[in-house]
Amino acid sequence: MGLDHIATKPHEALADHLSGKLGDVNTLIRERMASRHAPRIPEVTAHLVEAGGKRLRPMLTLATADLCGYGGAYDVHLAATVEFIHTATLLHDDVVDESAQRRGRPTANLLWDNKSSVLVGDYLFARSFQLMVETGSLRVLDILSNAAATIAEGEVLQLSAARDLRTDEAIYLQVVRGKTAALFSAATEVGGVIAEVDEAHIKALFDYGDALGIAFQIVDDLLDYQGDAKATGKNVGDDFRERKLTLPVIKAVAAASETERAFWERTIEKGDQRDGDLEEALRLLHHHGTLEATRQDALGWSGKARDAILTLPEHPVRDMLSDLADYVVARIN
Template identity: 55%
Template structure:
């Protein structure tokens, strides 16, 4: 439905990635060309289409959203010491940590140029606030790493910030450019927020799924890093003292041995932690769809509902 507009977004991304410093387009292009879903800019385009917007402002703003996302990925891969993303070596593996961080900074700066060019203080406020919240979420996640006492509430706070904030902003800015008023903007933001939460919950399930190999990622990265996600939280609280000692050794102390990942998977399955986590994702997916209830039915609204189903179906 938005393929033609997405081509315009991709063109804007390539144009704004240019720099006389050759390493910048080279490194940024490695990640941008690696076949991501472009889900966040697609949400901006589909939301604008649902509202009947016929202008062009949303094209550059969708590119801006993708720049923010790409910048955070470059920084995340350095922080997480990741080696693979979308089946390819990460930029930090190829070029090193310092160029990855600095090119991430460049992309953040480019995104702010695009916001300012749009000329709307409201758009600037929404996207700059989202950028701040994402950073807060990443720092909060760092403080919960290896902490097996992390609660489900804190976990949700982390993913609402580090993932859902940009989903929400990507949708909300379409309401602003379409000049549909506060109520519409809030509904779109709510849809994006709950979709983002569902999306990240499923991502955290996928880390323990054999499907990871088909997604170009390795199984158990979160486990090896001691990242406390919802499946671990559920299994930890449902386990006995011996099981909790295992989680403390492997996740809190990062004292991991051969066979520990397999044992972790056995415990997750024993306590239905993965299935129950997927149910949480479905719950937030339903809330995302409910947020669209006030909009008249049209093909773009159906696409936004289908995106919810797509995000959750990745778990299977």
Template identity: 75%
Template sequence: MGLDTAVKKPHEQLAAFLADDLAAVDAMIRDRMASRHAPRIPQVTAHLIEAGGKRLRPMLVLATARLCGYDGDDHVKLATTVEFIHTATLLHDDVVDESGQRRGRPTANLLWDNKSSVLVGDYLFARAFQLMVAPGDMRVLEILSNASATIAEGEVLQLTTAQDLSTTEDTYLTVVRGKTAALFSAATESGAVLAKADEDMAKALFEYGDALGICFQIVDDLLDYWGSAATGKNVGDDFRERKMSLPLIKAVAHADTDEMIFWKRTIEKGDQRDGDLDAALALMAKHGALDATRAEALVWADTAKQALSTLPDHPIRAMLHDIADYVVARIT
């Protein structure tokens, strides 16, 4: 592949392979997040976009388009679209979650205010729609616009399931498919569709993105209880925000009467005291909830890799395969 795979992580290998495309995406991001009349828009947007994210979602658009033989430049517009949708949802999420930190930096709503975060998020959604219509491909537009609606639906569903101890694993999966996996699968499928790939190839790449996105979110939720400062996660945030993530759902499903009293106090009522996070972690360990969550993440990583097995041999296919392993590397 002409890359030093011994020193680069999988997403870094892919970024190196797509270096020219990514440079074009970065240039388009800077151009399209500008505003002649509202200087706060580029200030807020730059704070988040330049915070060190891996650009994984836009890379998936670029990678799948190239994997399918695309040789134009509209994939840059779609990759920028995906990054703007992702950034808009982060701005809105931080307001909803009342977050004070993201990627080790103060959140935009903390540095500015909630109104600015919401309105700039709305601006980025509008910019995303301007970009997604540019290629003139109705199916691509359908994929990305449907994903935008699904993401919002998933966020609302998560909001309604928070503090609800009756939330099932099926409902959790619906939330995850909405708020996270929808953008992954839209990224991978739209790249294939833009390249005029056949239906089987587009379907395989959709399934890869779907499984990768689910795996990504399960790992993220697991690290909220199993992580450390080294992972970039603030351990216990989901517990404090009373989110019904998979580790918690699994622990509650095996709770006895006394344990349910604890969960009702801390999650339903929000009466959290010193030592409650440690107690929650002990209950999760007692019932094997963290190990079971880890096992599910590994299954979804395998599902993502299996989806690639029908695709033609290509350096990008190998890198996408390795990215699925990389997503779960922090929990193995």
């Protein structure tokens, strides 16, 4: 929306710049997804991996490796690793949420079953692990195994934090790091690590991925309350109906009067929702200015991402990554 005046979107510019390597990643993914013994595996994953999204996460690894002057071939392994971990997480999320649709298509667990989603997800985790072992870098293994633990921990934390009004902004941030930012920051950090750049630059790459991922998730949560269903593919208030405590609501609960708190307890904690409740929720979010405050938070994280990446030496990819940080908040700006 807001950035339609930019002729080429930053993720498209990146995809263009990295098209050769992205082709290699796709080849490697197809190759490693195959299973000699269990033909069901590529059937289940093809649906997710081939139909595929924007390949944003693997692109972050290829981009940061390129920006750091990496000349080897392991950026392709690591990009495929990151995409496998992402796909495995989606498969396991689908089981967990019993969600009916993802990217406008039926989820794998409806097309197949829960069994396939859990076990094929496990297979992709194992395959991603094999791919990173092939790089021979213990530091990369350390980063990605820590990311995997943070992702799982964040997802478990979300189980207890959801529907619990005691969830505060610190817990929300931890959940968001698990859901989104941990894989973004690992994807950008390993690009610098395999290129063997100095520690300050590796730290900046981590900070970029971390802040970008957080901005990305906050925008998603914000659009749930004020998005255009046609543009986002979500209906306004889905999170409210699913009783998810996201940032706008957490801020509203923190500022709530006694009556307002009772409203949130009934609708979110107890799940007793009636006609007009979504409208009342939206009124409270506007009343306390929490949509605007959430928007400011997203802009703040986007700014942190941009500042971090701009500490790296000049490079066309550096500027694309900086544009990407602007772009993730363009929909709310």
